[in-house]
Amino acid sequence: MKAISPMPDQADFLRLFMAHQGEIRAFVRALLADPNDVDDVCQEIATILWKKFDQYDPSRRFGAWARGVAVHEIDHFRRQAHRRPIPFSLETIEAIRGEFDRREPQPTSRLLEYIEQCLRRLTDRARQMFSLRYERGSSVAEIAREVQSAEPAVYKALGRYRDQVRRCAQQSLAREREAQK
């Protein structure tokens, strides 16, 4: 079954975009208080990135360029009706952007596979909370009701488990890289 190849610059764009999609998503998440908005904004950003792709300077890092667009789009987004303002000052936004710029792009699909494995090492409770939070999209308040806990206990637990998974995935990735040398 042969896949249809898109036009050449579309292929370039898709390749770059997909390689950085996780990074862009994380950056947007860093600036938006409501995770439900992340999808919408990411889609907007994707559109704009594509539209402006002819202006992209390949000598520049795609992630950095994309984050510039993202900041603009987030600003645009938050000015819409009923959007809460971004909780962070311009200075903070720029600082976060700098932090992302410093980081190496992550191989998202590899990480996702490792996450699958790492999740199996968690307790049932941890998996349950992740399922509620990420698969069902429940709020912390809803999770708290469901697991009969206080909200702070829930968000701290989520943070702890998130951290565990992250470290586990990073370690797996590091091991993989070592093995490849």
Place this chain on the structure above:
Amino acid sequence: MNLPEETRALIDAFLGGCATPEQQAKLDRMLAADPEVRAAYCNAVEADALLAAWAANRKEAEAAQAVLQDVERDSTPARTASDGVPSPLRIHQSPFRFRPTLTLAAAAAVLMAVGVLAYRFSTRQGGEGPATLIRTTDAQWTRSPARAGDALAPGQRLALTHGTAEIAFSGQAKVLLTAPAELEIVDAGACRLASGKLTAHVPQPARGFKVHTPDGTVTDLGTDFGVLVSLAGAAANIAQQSPSTANTEVHVFRGEVEVASLAGAATAKIPAPQPHKLTAGQAATLTAREFKPLPAADPFRFAIDQLTGQPRQVLLAEDFESLGAGADGPHLGEWKTAYNSGQGRKVIVIDPADPARADTMVDPLPPVGHSAVEFRCSQRIVKSLYPLLSRNLEAKFPARCKLLVECDILPRTRGVEPAIALNADKPLRLAPGIALSREADPAAPQIEWRKDQWYRLRVVWDMEGGAPQGATVERLVWYGTEGWVRDVSVRLPSPKHLAGPLTHVCFGFPAPIAGQAGGTYWLDNVQIEVLTEK
């Protein structure tokens, strides 16, 4: 992590959506000042985004598995299997070894979001002979079934009763035939459409490609165009609204064609009538006697699923234009390319107690950016509003707005196969605070959702005058076993969420068109169609 417990808790509270304004401000200060806090925050955020992506993929994989099981269970040998992968977004090969990835969703989101409209014709070329059947989707034939890869001979006739078939001519033209249709291969540069619908893509090298119809000949001059031949009594898809007297219609989407009617061949005394030219955006009907322009090319009727090439089964199509567009038509908005500093944004206020009255107020806030959209609600629309669901009266409209279509799940009362109900009691709601509703029409088809099925919801926005310069926005939706339909932009099954009685589909309102001084967006068509599973 070396951070104090308190700081970690602050980050977690914020990411959990539980931070108070004071806590947010504190986090803000810490993030600006302390690189370690920043690093920790970014780590947490990366993990959060990754987990969200993981969850989304997982559900896609589960749903895909469910679909595949259905497909395998319900294999119907009478149908020609789909050859080739119509979607340009399917990067992995076999559908039977689905690997959850982030990439498909991303690619699909990008291409969908940018509204890639060109039909993705397959890149396979034909063999010898004037033409080759490249690909079929769900095809059924009356006589000897043709299969993808078959070379087609001159004079060969294809009678398609179901599905679509794509044919590549060795002159490089490509034709998509949509059932029911009958096509005859004439030679490498021509075909004859006896009935049905075809969409042609003719690159420059194939310039001069001809489509003969009972009423005349369409000669391509380097285009994408559609030809529709309807015979009296021939069934067409539900969305088709061809006037009863027209036989052949030609719609041009890109480039130029020449249309020569059969109205009188040249004789010694009377020269043949001059062929007419149609360019992009134009259309005409052609009978043996008369060439008559149509208002505009309608890609809506010829459009095949831009992503998948699947045939369209239309469940519900509302043509608001025909409901009486004009000064009172479903006028949804106005846009301007720029605001001067003296102008503010307009605010529409709707009082649920008195929805017949809609006021526009000038918002003294400074304008945003260089372009913005203002909305006006015509009296007629407001009058047909049903109780509004929005709590907030003041609607400040941004440059983009979402159109919500709310549908109720109706019980299967009419024994009509798959269906969707656009319930007149629930208005089409433009968020926030404004809604559009059609008058309740007892004659309108009542349809209902069928579970575990893909649907496409498509909204066409036209510019004033019906010229196709507006935009089409589409969403693919999946009605899962829990009953919730989730907005997705990929062809693959979407995550299934918890059940809710309502179905929400969101569209982004298209951005103003650069270079135009201003205009009016009219809601032109709403269409809901079933995507066949593959």
